[in-house]
Amino acid sequence: MSDVLAPADEAGVAAAVAEAARAGEPLAVEGRGTKRAMLRPVQAARTLSLRNLSGITLYRPQELILSARAGTPLAEIEAALAEHGQQVVAEPPVLAAIFGGGQGPSIGGLVATNLSGPRRITAGAMRDHVMGIRAVNGLGEAFHNGGRVLKNVTGLDLCKLLTGAHGTLGVLTEVTLKVLPAAERSGTLAIAVPDLETGVRALSAGLGSPYGVNGAALLAGEAPRALLRIEEFSESVAYRLGRLREALERFGDAAVIEDVESRELWRGIREAEPLAAQPEDAVWRVSVQPTAGPGVVAAAGLPRALLDWGGGLVWLAGPATADSHRRVMGAARTAGGSFTLFRAPEPLRAAVPVLPEEGKVLAAIRERIRAVMDPKGILSPGRMYAG
Amino acid sequence: MIDLPAPKPDVLARRDEILAGLRALLPGDGVITEPARVKPYETDGLSAYRQPPLAVALPRTTEEVAAILGFCHRNGVRVVPRGAGTSLSGGALPLADSVVLGLMRMNRIIEVDYANRLAVVEAGVTNLGITNHIAADGFFYAPDPSSQLACMIGGNVGMNSGGAHCLKYGVTANNLLGLKAVTVEGEIVELGGRHLDAAGYDWLGLLTGSEGQLAVVTEVTVRILHAPEGQRAMLAAFKGTEIAGAAVDAIIGSGIIPVALEFMDRPCIHACEAFAHAGYPLDAEAMLIIEVEGSVEEQDMLLGKLKEICSRFDPISLKVAQTVEESMAIWKGRKGAFGAVGRISPDYLCMDGTIPTGELPHVLRRIGEMSAEYGLQVANVFHAGDGNLHPLIMFDANDAESFRRAEAFGADILKLCVEVGGCLTGEHGVGVEKRDLMPVQFTPFELDQMRALKSAFDPQWLLNPAKVFPLEGNPVLRQAA
Numbered sequence: 097m098s099d100v101l102a103p104a105d106e107a108g109v110a111a112a113v114a115e116a117a118r119a120g121e122p123l124a125v126e127g128r129g130t131k132r133a134m135l136r137p138v139q140a141a142r143t144l145s146l147r148n149l150s151g152i153t154l155y156r157p158q159e160l161i162l163s164a165r166a167g168t169p170l171a172e173i174e175a176a177l178a179e180h181g182q183q184v185v186a187e188p189p190v191l192a193a194i195f196g197g198g199q200g201p202s203i204g205g206l207v208a209t210n211l212s213g214p215r216r217i218t219a220g221a222m223r224d225h226v227m228g229i230r231a232v233n234g235l236g237e238a239f240h241n242g243g244r245v246l247k248n249v250t251g252l253d254l255c256k257l258l259t260g261a262h263g264t265l266g267v268l269t270e271v272t273l274k275v276l277p278a279a280e281r282s283g284t285l286a287i288a289v290p291d292l293e294t295g296v297r298a299l300s301a302g303l304g305s306p307y308g309v310n311g312a313a314l315l316a317g318e319a320p321r322a323l324l325r326i327e328e329f330s331e332s333v334a335y336r337l338g339r340l341r342e343a344l345e346r347f348g349d350a351a352v353i354e355d356v357e358s359r360e361l362w363r364g365i366r367e368a369e370p371l372a373a374q375p376e377d378a379v380w381r382v383s384v385q386p387t388a389g390p391g392v393v394a395a396a397g398l399p400r401a402l403l404d405w406g407g408g409l410v411w412l413a414g415p416a417t418a419d420s421h422r423r424v425m426g427a428a429r430t431a432g433g434s435f436t437l438f439r440a441p442e443p444l445r446a447a448v449p450v451l452p453e454e455g456k457v458l459a460a461i462r463e464r465i466r467a468v469m470d471p472k473g474i475l476s477p478g479r480m481y482a483g
Numbered sequence: 484m485i486d487l488p489a490p491k492p493d494v495l496a497r498r499d500e501i502l503a504g505l506r507a508l509l510p511g512d513g514v515i516t517e518p519a520r521v522k523p524y525e526t527d528g529l530s531a532y533r534q535p536p537l538a539v540a541l542p543r544t545t546e547e548v549a550a551i552l553g554f555c556h557r558n559g560v561r562v563v564p565r566g567a568g569t570s571l572s573g574g575a576l577p578l579a580d581s582v583v584l585g586l587m588r589m590n591r592i593i594e595v596d597y598a599n600r601l602a603v604v605e606a607g608v609t610n611l612g613i614t615n616h617i618a619a620d621g622f623f624y625a626p627d628p629s630s631q632l633a634c635m636i637g638g639n640v641g642m643n644s645g646g647a648h649c650l651k652y653g654v655t656a657n658n659l660l661g662l663k664a665v666t667v668e669g670e671i672v673e674l675g676g677r678h679l680d681a682a683g684y685d686w687l688g689l690l691t692g693s694e695g696q697l698a699v700v701t702e703v704t705v706r707i708l709h710a711p712e713g714q715r716a717m718l719a720a721f722k723g724t725e726i727a728g729a730a731v732d733a734i735i736g737s738g739i740i741p742v743a744l745e746f747m748d749r750p751c752i753h754a755c756e757a758f759a760h761a762g763y764p765l766d767a768e769a770m771l772i773i774e775v776e777g778s779v780e781e782q783d784m785l786l787g788k789l790k791e792i793c794s795r796f797d798p799i800s801l802k803v804a805q806t807v808e809e810s811m812a813i814w815k816g817r818k819g820a821f822g823a824v825g826r827i828s829p830d831y832l833c834m835d836g837t838i839p840t841g842e843l844p845h846v847l848r849r850i851g852e853m854s855a856e857y858g859l860q861v862a863n864v865f866h867a868g869d870g871n872l873h874p875l876i877m878f879d880a881n882d883a884e885s886f887r888r889a890e891a892f893g894a895d896i897l898k899l900c901v902e903v904g905g906c907l908t909g910e911h912g913v914g915v916e917k918r919d920l921m922p923v924q925f926t927p928f929e930l931d932q933m934r935a936l937k938s939a940f941d942p943q944w945l946l947n948p949a950k951v952f953p954l955e956g957n958p959v960l961r962q963a964a
């Protein structure tokens with residue numbers, strides 16, 4: 097393991113980055129390190145860890161706003177929110193089943209990777225709820241963007257630019273999230289469907305209904321099941337599941353899964369547990385329009401799959417080979433979507449594009465943007481794109 | 484008054500040549516130069532500012548947009564993208580040496596896909612046009628700016644517009660999947676697509692709300708939603724703004740997120756009532772309109788809970804709509820708020836700051852004091868759930884001094900918003916209106932970094948220059964002046 101710098105505050109982060117920029121020595125930027133194995137291996141002798149920038153700095157339940165230093169564990173934030181009956185809207189995953197648990201991810205890491213769970217389909221992604229950031233650019237200069245209010249269009253939206261940038265354009269030191277009340281009750285309608293195509297049709301019908309479905313997953317395998325979740329006040333959960341059942345029974349036998357069991361079911365889906373990725377498997381996440389999901393599963397031809405987001409998020413697992421990867425890339429491209437090589441042994445991750453290549457025009461703009469934000473190329477170089 | 488950069492002398496000198504070049508690209512009536520026909524494009528929703536452009540170009544296709552941009556780029560001509568021109572911040576205000584690139588002829592709905600819950604539309608389709616097109620099938624496009632009858636989806640993307648229902652459904656950025664856009668050099672790019680969260684940098688997010696600074700949007704893939712079974716509103720009026728603010732806190736604290744939660748102060752209630760006769764209580768200091776969705780039973784359940792919460796705050800009146808018609812009556816005044824204020828005053832400035840909701844009573848008190856100091860009336864409407872405040876400052880445009888005071892009053896309100904932890908603009912954008920206030924919210928370094936990002940897309944600052952970023956400290960524009 098490389099040397100780890102773990103400053104205790106933003107000034108320390110700025111100093112460490114400035115020093116690295118002067119020396120021209122790249123840093124692998126990480127939160128609490130749970131997704132070190134995601135995307136391409138970073139070429140850096142030293143790691144900049146945010147784990148010591150920890151703690152909630154502002155929480156106003158009535159204003160639906162929470163700010164925390166980037167290294168704050170998700171668990172700590174969820175516990176604080178739960179005391180007021182609130183939650184992180186995008187339902188971000190821990191992904192212990194994929195990357196191993198450790199002490200769980202940091203909030204900064206979740207923003208930097210823009211990872212969202214099942215609720216994303218109706219409630220939005222992490223990127224939709226990042227209201228403000230503090231960050232340090234690749235020269236060690238600190239800046240803020242956005243703020244601590246729910247609506248803000250002042251200037252360019254660097255919150256969006258840095259969310260999902262995997263630490264490459266700036267080191268997040270603090271994030272401010274919109275949070276929302278957690279629903280009183282969860283309930284799920286499970287439909288036994290003959291095949292994945294029928295399953296996606298059932299999910300589309302549910303998501304295209306007036307009943308506020310906010311989870312829509314499809315368990316692949318011998319006996320596929322379409323799962324539709326309602327999170328609401330108790331009275332509404334019962335009513336809406338009833339109406340959904342009437343509307344969707346034509347797709348297969350339907351059963352209702354009640355509150356506690358429903359929550360556990362969706363926790364598992366959030367964590368991609370039904371994918372049952374084997375230790376030696378590579379794991380991909382493909383995002384396509386929902387009706388294209390089953391086609392991606394077929395074209396990839398990998399042994400394990402799980403569909404979420406109405407069929408549009410396809411988790412795939414199978415042999416960690418360049419050939420598997422080629423098939424996944426091809427399937428995503430044919431479907432007009434996007435892929436991420438989520439987990440793979442280092443040689444494979446280093447050898448293939450882990451994200452779709454961008455066209456010439458966007459790639460040129462991307463390099464100009466990197467030249468603005470990180471002119472020395474020291475922030476997790478190579479993490480997203482080779483070179 | 485706001486300074487605009489000096490026109491580029493070489494562009495003015497080559498006017499005829501440039502117009503001929505544009506006409507060659509847009510045969511027919513695609514290029515407008517006659518003063519009478521250019522007139523409507525001289526200004527936007529911030530009508531105190533006017534400036535005729537060099538010409539107005541009205542392309543019908545993405546390829547035509549690309550051709551015009553390529554031509555303007557090669558000739559160093561500034562371009563101001565324009566939708567319906569309803570911007571309240573002067574975002575679509577022309578420059579004397581600019582070509583206004585109007586997208587209104589690109590008004591086709593290209594595709595609606597219910598299974599994937601998306602629609603692909605051209606930039607010049609109106610916001611309401613999308614919903615009208617799909618309403619018969621039970622669907623709608625969620626962001627609903629009050630200007631939705633006129634404003635266009637390209638302009639909505641330009642400003643990242645919101646609406647009364649964004650507390651539940653989010654703003655424009657949260658309801659997009661993909662964009663087709665043209666860079667300043669005239670290159671066509673696709674950002675995002677028909678899927679969620681495309682991997683790589685979030686170009687879609689960066690472009691949304693960039694006020695025409697980075698690229699010109701020609702096609703938008705929006706998410707569409709099935710409408711709820713129904714919706715109904717209630718009205719709650721209180722003796723003080725603090726009390727109404729506390730009621731808002733209690734509502735959010737109860738775990739109910741209404742689809743809309745609108746706040747009006749006393750002057751606004753009076754203006755709207757005089758205009759719409761909606762039955763608003765004239766003895767109230769503050770009034771809330773709260774809307775919920777669901778089946779009739781669900782509406783009853785939620786409205787029952789909300790009524791109980793509001794009744795803890797000694798309300799002057801609590802009116803729960805029993806029917807759709809009663810609901811519409813409650814909304815009628817609020818929806819006509821701008822028109823209502825327009826009746827009391829010949830002119831008004833619509834401000835748009837956001838504040839932490841807990842600061843509302845303090846901010847309204849300060850606005851009241853400033854109103855007295857400036858000698859100008861103000862009425863406040865407020866998206867109470869998300870802290871977005873719209874003070875309407877009344878003035879007389881025929882009186883230069885009155886306009887000057889109105890602008891200064893507005894600037895003071897926005898500074899106050901920043902001071903209490905909020906921001907200069909929640910949904911209307913910076914445009915020219917708030918450009919020179921940007922240093923209140925950002926450090927010089929932060930502004931320089933944003934300018935450098937703008938330059939990464941548009942090195943010569945040809946796309947909608949003179950907006951968003953103060954001219955002071957801008958090397959490119961200063962050279963040109």
Ligand SMILES: Cc1cc2nc3c(=O)[nH]c(=O)nc-3n(C[C@H](O)[C@H](O)[C@H](O)COP(=O)(O)OP(=O)(O)OC[C@H]3O[C@@H](n4cnc5c(N)ncnc54)[C@H](O)[C@@H]3O)c2cc1C
Nearest residue numbers: 566567568569570574628629635637638641644645695700
């Ligand atoms: C009565 C009234 C009520 C309003 N209510 C609301 C409200 O409730 N919520 C709200 O958010 N706003 C509101 N607005 C403001 C305004 O309607 C919005 O900002 C709207 O999105 C502007 O759309 P437009 O088509 O008129 O764009 P324009 O005013 O023409 O342009 C807006 C900005 O976007 C840029 N632009 C336009 N089209 C493109 C394109 N295709 N590509 C790139 N850039 C482009 C322009 O250069 C400009 O900077 C209101 C305005 C009025 C007059």
